[in-house]
Amino acid sequence: xxxxxxxxxxxxxxxxxxxxxxxxxxxxxxxxxxxxxxxxxxxxxxxxxxxxxxxxxxxxxxxxxxxxxxxxxxxxxxxxxxxxxxxxxxxxxxxxxxxxxxxxxxxxxxxxxxxxxxxxxxxxxxxxxxxxxxxxxxxxxxxxxxxxxxxxxxxxxxxxxxxxxxxxxxxxxxxxxxxxxxxxxxxxxxxxxxxxxxxxxxxxxxxxxxxxxxxxxxxxxxxxxxxxxxxxxxxxxxxxxxxxxxxxxxxxxxxxxxxxxxxxxxxxxxxxxxxxxxx
Ligand code: AMP
Numbered sequence: 001x002x003x004x005x006x007x008x009x010x011x012x013x014x015x016x017x018x019x020x021x022x023x024x025x026x027x028x029x030x031x032x033x034x035x036x037x038x039x040x041x042x043x044x045x046x047x048x049x050x051x052x053x054x055x056x057x058x059x060x061x062x063x064x065x066x067x068x069x070x071x072x073x074x075x076x077x078x079x080x081x082x083x084x085x086x087x088x089x090x091x092x093x094x095x096x097x098x099x100x101x102x103x104x105x106x107x108x109x110x111x112x113x114x115x116x117x118x119x120x121x122x123x124x125x126x127x128x129x130x131x132x133x134x135x136x137x138x139x140x141x142x143x144x145x146x147x148x149x150x151x152x153x154x155x156x157x158x159x160x161x162x163x164x165x166x167x168x169x170x171x172x173x174x175x176x177x178x179x180x181x182x183x184x185x186x187x188x189x190x191x192x193x194x195x196x197x198x199x200x201x202x203x204x205x206x207x208x209x210x211x212x213x214x215x216x217x218x219x220x221x222x223x224x225x226x227x228x229x230x231x232x233x234x235x236x237x238x239x240x241x242x243x244x245x246x247x248x249x250x251x252x253x254x255x256x257x258x259x260x261x262x263x264x265x266x267x268x269x270x271x272x273x274x275x276x277x278x279x
Pocket of ligand 1: 021022031144
């Protein structure tokens with residue numbers, strides 16, 4: 001992959017990367033479209049498909065995470081992807097169990113709260129695999145989704161802090177017609193659970209409506225308590241966190257106003273879903 005990428009760059013082609021864990025949906029494909037547009041006719045788009053073990057906690061869904069490389073390949077081909085980079089664990093983390101891999105990339109500020117708090121080793125896995133992918137694919141741009149808002153902010157910060165010559169592009173969240181954000185994990189939402197998953201979107205809408213009708217900042221603690229009540233009206237839903245923060249620094253705000261960023265994580269049965277929006 002690295003050799004191929006170097007040859008492309010030498011020939012003057014722009015290279016765009018879309019990192020994914022596969023089981024592709026229209027949200028991923030919207031990132032691919034964006035990458036194709038940005039690199040232009042003569043450019044190359046690489047989609048990486050890798051369920052990265054280092055970003056999953058021991059109790060999480062790594063082994064049952066949905067995988068379908070044959071279907072992903074068809075979707076990528078239709079979308080005009082030039083190369084799928086789908087390494088295996090032994091290639092990405094050689095002799096990992098035997099101490100054969102021991103270098104990690106850690107962002108220390110933006111990754112403290114929210115996802116970082118609920119999933120303590122998650123972002124260390126993300127920033128490490130993203131740094132590896134940048135070194136392997138050598139893209140001049142990489143497209144990430146706003147669905148993982150904190151992740152996109154951390155990747156931007158890491159690329160800047162470590163001088164990766166990569167432009168990070170963040171594309172908007174793609175949703176189902178009823179407002180559920182597309183996610184590979186939606187596959188887990190059997191029967192009743194699919195409808196209950198709408199509490200995430202409903203919480204974002206409720207917060208937005210409250211902010212729009214209030215002339216003063218709303219105390220974050222009060223809004224959090226209200227949303228927790230709303231969410232837990234769905235019998236299978238359990239709130240992990242809801243946070244209100246400044247969109248660039250990710251610093252929590254005491255008072256919520258128009259322009260505050262909101263993010264939340266909710267368990268629907270065993271499935272943990274996330275969503276976010278600018279209020
Ligand atoms: P994943 O395969 O879940 O790791 O996601 C790969 C990339 O696709 C990440 O940058 C995600 O933020 C992005 N992504 C996932 N779901 C969506 C969505 N519904 N809309 C836009 N981007 C998404």
